[in-house]
Amino acid sequence: RKEVEQDPGPFNVPEGATVAFNCTYSNSASQSFFWYRQDCRKEPKLLMSVYSSGNEDGRFTAQLNRASQYISLLIRDSKLSDSATYLCVVKGGDTGGFKTIFGAGTRLFVKA
Amino acid sequence: EAGVAQSPRYKIIEKRQSVAFWCNPISGHATLYWYQQILGQGPKLLIQFQNNGVVDDSQLPKDRFSAERLKGVDSTLKIQPAKLEDSAVYLCASSSRKGEYEQFFGPGTRLTVL
Numbered sequence: 001r002k003e004v005e006q007d008p009g010p011f012n013v014p015e016g017a018t019v020a021f022n023c024t025y026s027n028s029a030s031q032s033f034f035w036y037r038q039d040c041r042k043e044p045k046l047l048m049s050v051y052s053s054g055n056e057d058g059r060f061t062a063q064l065n066r067a068s069q070y071i072s073l074l075i076r077d078s079k080l081s082d083s084a085t086y087l088c089v090v091k092g093g094d095t096g097g098f099k100t101i102f103g104a105g106t107r108l109f110v111k112a
Numbered sequence: 113e114a115g116v117a118q119s120p121r122y123k124i125i126e127k128r129q130s131v132a133f134w135c136n137p138i139s140g141h142a143t144l145y146w147y148q149q150i151l152g153q154g155p156k157l158l159i160q161f162q163n164n165g166v167v168d169d170s171q172l173p174k175d176r177f178s179a180e181r182l183k184g185v186d187s188t189l190k191i192q193p194a195k196l197e198d199s200a201v202y203l204c205a206s207s208s209r210k211g212e213y214e215q216f217f218g219p220g221t222r223l224t225v226l
Contacts (some may be wrong), residue, residue: 096169100160
């Protein structure tokens with residue numbers, strides 16, 4: 001089993017749709033969680049951190065479920081510019097809390 | 113504020129040759145990361161430095177890969193000798209703290225091994 005797993009997609013949705021991505025992780029001692037966005041042939045960029053209480057940033061909502069060991073990302077009112085690969089990132093769980101693991105990413109295509 | 117700089121942007125070599133990549137992190141960032149991203153996959157952490165010390169190199173193929181961060185600023189990643197499966201984008205990132213803080217990525221070096 002991979003340490004961080006994501007549905008690779010692709011998700012093809014029309015503009016204005018709501019889309020949700022899930023990510024599961026295997027190490028229950030993991031400490032920090034993030035969603036990064038990566039455009040084609042570009043570097044990853046932080047989209048948002050994920051907190052235990054859940055957090056929202058405009059059209060984006062992230063949630064963490066420690067009991068079930070998954071995190072989620074919800075995008076409402078999708079825009080064409082949301083087309084990208086969304087990477088789930090899990091940090092910590094090792095002695096020093098250093099370990100960083102990226103998921104393989106979920107591809108999203110938003111169509112006009 | 114200047115971002116993470118990497119060079120070269122592209123490199124094509126033949127198998128068994130050597131190659132080196134350079135990274136200059138954001139000024140003041142103590143933590144520096146090197147990742148390997150193979151097409152269609154997420155970035156895989158190769159090595160993480162805290163200042164000039166290594167804190168995680170568990171996924172670095174040490175028989176052929178080496179990295180250093182002299183004086184806790186710039187870093188170089190070397191592959192010697194290269195294999196076909198080393199073809200990937202090598203990403204450098206930096207952050208101001210070890211754990212929870214945002215990682216800022218450079219544009220990457222796209223390596224092709226023929």
